[in-house]
Amino acid sequence: MTTPALPVYETLTQSHAELERCGVLGDGLTAALWLRTQLEDTFYNRPEHHTLSLYLEGGFEIVRRDRPQCQRGAPGKLCVLPAEHESDWQVKGPIRFLHLYFPTEQFDALAVTLLDREPREMQLLDRTYMEDPVLAALCRQLAALDWDSLDGRLTGNALSHEVLAHLMLTNTARRHAVTVKGGLAPWQRRRVRELIEVRLDGELTVGELAAELALSEYHFARMFRTSFGQAPHGWIMQRRLARAQSLLQTSALPLVDIAAASGFASASHLGNRFRAALGVTPGDYRRWYGCSQPS
Structure with missing residues (x-):
């Protein structure tokens, strides 16, 4: 399996995080299961793709240092890390988590087809330790699949598209401060x-x-x-x-x-x-x- 170039994924491969498994699900969608047990700092520096994270086990002692006001993590908590974001994390205890990586082009298309808006008008919100039972359930189903099998990849692809649509409808906001110019009316x-x-x-x-x-x-x-x-x-x-x-x-x-x-x-x-x-x-x-x- 050839894993696409994904900065968040590559950052974790260069850390002490242990990759349990990874699956390329089609349409630019990639899922990965990670385990971290060692004290370590991690910094994500403006990746060009979006990332969704679901904590499956542990996470109680994970701190996002650039947002000290955020609550602590726990199983079932979600983090949305948009493309071009920056975040600084300190891992103080064990955690097992799912990452879903998806390209901006795939997500931007939903702004047009679901909302009839230009992608420039919409922004995926940067969220830390969010609670969303629907999204968490979809991600747990995704994590349980065998991504090496045909059925697992196709089911994963379908579930991932549900995740993206849910995020577009529930976790985006209009860029009110941005004047949209230069495109089609x-x-x-x-x-x-x-x-x-x-x-x-x-x-x-x-x-x-x-x-x-x-x-x-x-x-x-x-x-x-x-x-x-x-x-x-x-x-x-x-x-x-x-x-x-x-x-x-x-x-x-x-x-x-x-x-x-x-x-x-x-x-x-x-x-x-x-x-x-x-x-x-x-x-x-x-x-x-x-x-x-x-x-």
């Missing part, structure tokens, strides 16, 4: 989203999207990235994969038809992209979903 953002969804099953170029808004390709691409948190081709691929997943879950269509309906050139093209994103084949995903999900 709300009506332009909605129009281009609608056009992408309607045209997912066919060829779709940046030029066509730009022409729809009467913008040059250069300015459209720059404004799109500003408003969506990623380049147009990245967003379109994400939406095509989401449609393919939905069709695999809900229909008996042959893979070649699902590929066509999702904008992929062939079943093999779909398979290659699907494996790159989720680490499994479309056929495995369909079988897992049919067997593992509640009816």
Whole structure:
């Protein structure tokens, strides 16, 4: 297993923390179980990814020194560490905990799809020793999975997406002090989203999207990235994969038809992209979903 470059993960690997196991769950999502028993200081310095932590055992003597007003940790407590945050921790006693690492692009997309807002308008809140029974239950389920198995990875992927959606809906706030400039206007953002969804099953170029808004390709691409948190081709691929997943879950269509309906050139093209994103084949995903999900 190749673990992506994750600064928080790498900081812990260079400490006395013991890695019990780690799982790459697809879509840029990575989970890890850690055990710490030695007195040690840890400093996280502006990582480019988000991290969610659930204390599973111990944690009573963990202190966040840059926030001395915070209560002490305990099993069931959660910490949300946004990208670009800084935090200084002192470990004084044993702790076993789950980390879920997720990319800003994956989380930013939820601002658009769930809240119809630009990612720049929203911020993931930095929280220490938070209590959230729903989130804690999802994380405990995630921690109990065998991430080396197909079923464990796919279940972990689904649970992780539930976690991200819950965080977007419950643990974000609008950046009232930030003036949002330089991106697409709300009506332009909605129009281009609608056009992408309607045209997912066919060829779709940046030029066509730009022409729809009467913008040059250069300015459209720059404004799109500003408003969506990623380049147009990245967003379109994400939406095509989401449609393919939905069709695999809900229909008996042959893979070649699902590929066509999702904008992929062939079943093999779909398979290659699907494996790159989720680490499994479309056929495995369909079988897992049919067997593992509640009816």
